[in-house]
Amino acid sequence: MRIGTLGAARIAPAALIKPARSVPEVQVAAVAARDRSRAAEFAAKHGIPMVHDSYEALIDDPSIDAVYNPLPNALHAEWTIRALEAGKHVLCEKPFASNEKEARTVADAADKSGLVVMEAFHYRYHPLAERMASIVGELGEIEQIETALCFPLPRFSDIRYSLPLSGGALMDAGCYAVHLARFLGGGEPAVESARALLRKPQVDRAMTATLRFPSGASGRVTASMWSSHVLKIAARVTGSRGQMRVTNFIAPQVFHRLSYTVDGVKKRERVAGEATYTYQLRAFLSAVQTGEGNLTPPATSIANMAVIDEIYRKAGLSPRGMI
Template identity: 65%
Template sequence: MRIGVLGAARIAPTALVRPARVVDGVEVAAVAARDRGRAEAFAAKHGVATVHGSYAELVADPSLDAVYVPLPNGKHAEWTLAALEAGRHVLCEKPFTANAAQAREVAAAAGDRVVMEAFHYRYHPVAARMAEIVHSGELGEIRRVETAMCFPLPLFSDIRYDFGLAGGSLMDAGCYAVHCLRLLSPGEPAVRSATARTLSRDRRVDRAMTAEFDLPGGATGQVRASMWSTTVFRIRARVLGERGTMTVTNFAAPQVFGRLVVTVDGHRRRERVAGEGTYTRQLRAFAAAVGGADTNLTPPADSVATMSLIDDIYTAAGLPLRP
């Protein structure tokens, strides 16, 4: 599989270039950036053979099988659609699009091409094990699911705070927490309330968000997202059942200081779930899906559900949907 990169993004080496070196049959074959000089520097550093003069030129390259889209949030739908129109498969960084309407548009355009949202954590065995523990009934009837993705980003000029590029803590950090809440809930969550802490210079942009949910069966849920708040760092999933609890530290990248602890009927155990890094497993799953395997765990239908919930959170918080 020959894949091209749209944009010399900081995440690209970690998410794609280095994993491609160990995943058989995958070649990062081309790159394009707004600044050709940046693309050339990226290509030279990472051994990419072809530099294209524009995004449009890259997606039209007939030698490519797939396109990786790590552009700012507000550009995801535009260039995923362009790649699909050109007949390419797409690995698109999270969040899938700026809003649910765009997600539905991409889903309708996908056809028989593989479109995978890059929630890389979902491809690690820890994600499957979390879901297995919760949905097996081991914890008893689920009463509450809490997920959090909080980290510090005090540089408020960063594009992740740009409303016009679909920025905000819920989009950048919180989309992981929303997706994980959906994975561990007994059914699709419904937003009950949401509270945002916004930037002083742009009240449309959340630097932190807390949302409460009603879950099927009478359970409740909570999502916490932050790029700047009193909660400096927290990446965690916690599920409370009538018989016990499950707590997962760093569910987003469990290969780095990850921990899964289960307490049932007073008995506590810690589980170690081995596996390659999340990005390597994600790329392997993407390549297999392009080859016809049923390995896409984050297809457009899943993305539509996640983006719909994000829209509902913004609405409940009294903020506009991302453009």
């Protein structure tokens, strides 16, 4: 499978180029950027054989089978749809779109095309994710689910603080926390309340939200790019029989902690595995070749964006792309 990347994004080496070295059936064959010199420099550094002058030229290249879309949030839907219309499968960085409505438009385009669209929630493809779900199944009646992704980003000129580009802490960090809460909660939650800390009008630097799952379990999501929660990447699930705690579900291959107590017996585990991005790329290849393996398809992306939109509304803000 020959894949081209739209833009020379900072995330591309970790998310695509390095994993491709471990998946020999995948070749990163082309890159395009609005600044050709930047694309050429990126290609030379990472051994990419082809440089295109524009995104259009890359997606129209008949030698390219699939497209990796790491563009700013506000461009995800547009260029994913364009790639689908050009007959390309798409691995799209999270968040999938600016809002639920856009996500539905992308999903409709994917259905019409019959091509694979995968949202790049890479943690979901690591064995740790399935182990977390398995342990939750041992905790009895689930009472509370808490997820958090907080990290410091004091570079306030960063595009992740740009409202026109659909930025904000909930979109960048919080989409992971929402996704994991939904995964562990086993159902689509209602948003009860939310509170934002703003960097500038309509742009959240931090967000907390309370959820209610169909089972009756409560939820709490915390996201931050600049707040008193300097660094927190964690999950805690409490049930009638015990509790599970996880630290660093995002990059468990680097470091993680997994502990749980069931009926008074406490255990700790380490789930071995490769980089999350390597598992994700293998799954994308499998989905393209066999139709199997896509754990983050458009339907789940729609559901995730629906929760994100409602959190923004409960916080007194507008969903991204709807201002």
